[in-house]
Amino acid sequence: MRSHNAALVLDLLRGAGEAGISRLELAERTGLTPQAVSKITARLRAEGLAAEAGHRASTGGKPRTVLRLEPSAAHAVGVHLDRDELTALLTDLAGTTVALRRRPVDLGAGTGPVLDAVTEEVRALLREGGEERAVLGAGVAMPGPLDHRAGLPGRVTGFPEWAGHPVREELARRLGLPVVLDKDTNAAALGLALRPGAPASFAYVHLGTGLGAGLVLGGAPLRGDRTGAGELGHQTVQLDGPPCGCGGRGCLEVLCLAAVARGELAGAARILGAGAANLVRLLDIDQVLLGGRVVLAAPEAFADGVREVLAGLGLTAPVGVVAERDAVAEGAAWLTLAPVFGK
Ligand SMILES: [Zn+2]
Structure with a gap:
């Protein structure tokens, strides 16, 4: 060390x-x-x-x-295991992506087949280039809730069979590498926090197959003792609203994804804005960064909608969009790289 x-x-x-x-x-x-x-x-x-x-x-x-x-001098693997897609990339010590692989997966296919796919893609990634590289380890990011200390997923909405499966241990054994497991939103937030000139406190709000937030306060990700911080998608914003897979009703995620499914992007952006406003008021953060596949399909519509909600409430936190499609996978690599730099 x-x-x-x-x-x-x-x-x-x-x-x-x-x-x-x-x-x-x-x-x-x-x-x-x-x-x-x-x-x-x-x-x-x-x-x-x-x-x-x-x-x-x-x-x-x-x-x-x-x-x-x-x-x-050294490389790291970053894996974004999403509900329907697997992205694996290799970065150098500076966090620059040098190789990337992507394939569709179904998180509902079960832990065995999905972890087979992760193992195959990471092995293929490490073979690419052909040279002997020093690989520090693999960071794996997936939807929450999960326990990053124990390396165990929780009850991922819609995919209960993952709850308690020893993902970190199993992948470390299969890959022969140290593995770190974290929530997709935390991984992205970590990667963004380590960029030169990053604000000291911000929320990365991710809208993709789910809705969640990675929180950075004082330059470091806020995970909470049980990795439970940032569950923005399951904040109740409509009492007695439609039921959500988490057991609650009227959650931000269920309302926002329903608006997206109806093609009402302006409405979805307003709902996202309400969530972002709650975060700004609760945490007094410097900036709100939006990302994820749904946001990137219509970045202006989402950024404008969220800005409008914040401005209407007199909140001055600037709203930006993280344009990189692979911010989560890149951040996952930082789960392994960050300790090298004392982060
Ligand atoms: Zn919920």
């Missing part, structure tokens, strides 16, 4: 990108002594995690050597 200080240095190298960063700047930013930084960077270079990125002129003395992260 690398030290906390090495993780700090690696994270600054990551943030500096191609341009790189000098040892002196690393010392200034970490508060470590230049000697300590030199020791750490020498070790990171020996391990192949950092490399020289040229020289930069400095005032007075000799030009400073600039260091950068070596993205090809």
